[in-house]
Amino acid sequence: MKQDIHEYLAELEDIPGTRIYTASRARKGYWINQFAMSLMKDDNRKRFKADERVYLDAWKLSEEAKQALLARDYNRLLDLGGNVYFLSKLFSTDGLSFAEAVSTMTDMTFPEYRDMMLKGGRSPVGNRSIKGGY
Amino acid sequence: MARITAGVASSHVPLLGVAVDQGKDRDDYFGPIFVGYDWTREWEKQQKPDVVILVYNDHASAFDANIIPTFAIGCGESYKSADEGWGPRPVPDVEGHADLAWHIAQSLILDDFDMTIINEMDVDHGLTVPLSMMFGQSEKWPVKVVPLAVNVVTYPVPSGNRCWALGEAIARAVASFPEDLNVQIWGTGGMSHQLQGPRAGLLNREWDNKFLDMLESDDDAARYIPHIEYLRETGSEGIEMVMWLVMRGALGRRVKTLHRHYHIPCSNTAIGHIVLEPAE
Numbered sequence: 001m002k003q004d005i006h007e008y009l010a011e012l013e014d015i016p017g018t019r020i021y022t023a024s025r026a027r028k029g030y031w032i033n034q035f036a037m038s039l040m041k042d043d044n045r046k047r048f049k050a051d052e053r054v055y056l057d058a059w060k061l062s063e064e065a066k067q068a069l070l071a072r073d074y075n076r077l078l079d080l081g082g083n084v085y086f087l088s089k090l091f092s093t094d095g096l097s098f099a100e101a102v103s104t105m106t107d108m109t110f111p112e113y114r115d116m117m118l119k120g121g122r123s124p125v126g127n128r129s130i131k132g133g134y
Numbered sequence: 135m136a137r138i139t140a141g142v143a144s145s146h147v148p149l150l151g152v153a154v155d156q157g158k159d160r161d162d163y164f165g166p167i168f169v170g171y172d173w174t175r176e177w178e179k180q181q182k183p184d185v186v187i188l189v190y191n192d193h194a195s196a197f198d199a200n201i202i203p204t205f206a207i208g209c210g211e212s213y214k215s216a217d218e219g220w221g222p223r224p225v226p227d228v229e230g231h232a233d234l235a236w237h238i239a240q241s242l243i244l245d246d247f248d249m250t251i252i253n254e255m256d257v258d259h260g261l262t263v264p265l266s267m268m269f270g271q272s273e274k275w276p277v278k279v280v281p282l283a284v285n286v287v288t289y290p291v292p293s294g295n296r297c298w299a300l301g302e303a304i305a306r307a308v309a310s311f312p313e314d315l316n317v318q319i320w321g322t323g324g325m326s327h328q329l330q331g332p333r334a335g336l337l338n339r340e341w342d343n344k345f346l347d348m349l350e351s352d353d354d355a356a357r358y359i360p361h362i363e364y365l366r367e368t369g370s371e372g373i374e375m376v377m378w379l380v381m382r383g384a385l386g387r388r389v390k391t392l393h394r395h396y397h398i399p400c401s402n403t404a405i406g407h408i409v410l411e412p413a414e
Binding site: 003005008009011012015016017018019020021022023026029030033034036037039040041042045074075078083084085086088089090091092093095097098099102103105106107113116117118120121122123124127128129 | 148149193194195198199200216217218219220221287288289290326328329330331332333334335336337338339341360361362365366367368370398399401402404
């Protein structure tokens with residue numbers, strides 16, 4: 001009944017276009033996520049907006065992470081261990097809706113993404129497994 | 135004696151809170167979502183529960199990347215609405231029920247659930263949106279709330295089986311509380327949605343409805359759905375549905391369905407809502 005942890009973690013990597021927030025991503029992205037949490041305070045949001053680079057330099061972030069944050073490259077940030085619930089503090093600071101921010105991670109424009117959602121969303125068919133292709 | 139009289143499940147999409155706060159809940163986009171909650175709002179007025187045990191997940195609001203409790207119970211007197219990056223939602227403070235919460239916490243620990251206890255925290259949309267859906271806009275929430283936060287963000291999250299068993303243990307704990315209280319348990323989050331990566335926007339009407347059918351049945355097969363099935367079929371954030379199993383587990387083997395509602399989409403998410411009562 002109890003699943004082997006290695007088998008469990010391997011399965012999580014077998015989903016197309018998805019980065020499950022595993023312990024290894026959480027460790028890697030710790031300071032990206034803690035930086036994002038700091039934007040829950042209005043004073044910090046103001047300081048960040050005043051000079052993003054200076055604000056980022058105060059955190060233990062790699063240059064790559066800082067560049068990805070400055071560019072709002074959310075797929076890159078997921079690869080670097082960012083988690084969407086943490087990164088959503090940055091969406092909000094930018095005044096972006098969750099759906100608009102999420103759409104930037106897909107190959108669609110926001111109007112195209114919104115239209116797909118209104119028509120029932122992305123189908124799971126063919127999107128369930130990389131290895132299985134189903 | 136305290137008793138669990140009903141279980142409610144609902145999605146907790148933050149945009150629903152925005153719709154309520156800005157009075158857009160009856161427009162063309164949100165109307166078809168909110169109409170599915172009208173029945174429940176009337177029913178809640180008649181039921182007048184004293185306390186809601188509200189199972190939800192914190193979205194990096196009260197808990198940051200530093201401390202990650204798998205199951206945490208709020209034992210405080212009251213909770214404020216969290217600032218999630220655009221200022222706190224303009225909703226009343228949430229009043230706790232410290233006596234019941236501490237009783238449940240102690241009982242659960244003796245029952246082999248090693249709970250994290252929280253005295254002070256802010257609560258985010260995961261908790262306040264379901265209150266708005268069931269009670270609308272209000273000067274003061276008409277119930278006290280015992281927040282029960284489940285980690286569904288950092289993997290591994292608890293198994294469906296463990297969530298169901300937690301619900302069973304909560305029911306035992308409530309039944310041993312001496313005060314006469316009408317208690318509801320709510321499971322929140324879901325249904326299918328994925329908020330990240332190129333696969334974002336995935337929805338699965340068929341699977342979601344199969345899950346709702348399972349919750350209505352006498353069978354407890356839903357507790358054994360593995361994480362990977364939620365993730366493949368319902369998107370990375372669809373895993374929140376394990377929190378509905380805490381609610382279902384607390385209701386006993388047989389339930390009666392009082393109300394059910396499903397709508398696609400709200401923002402990135404499929405909206406599901408069900409009201410069940412114990413039938414044994």
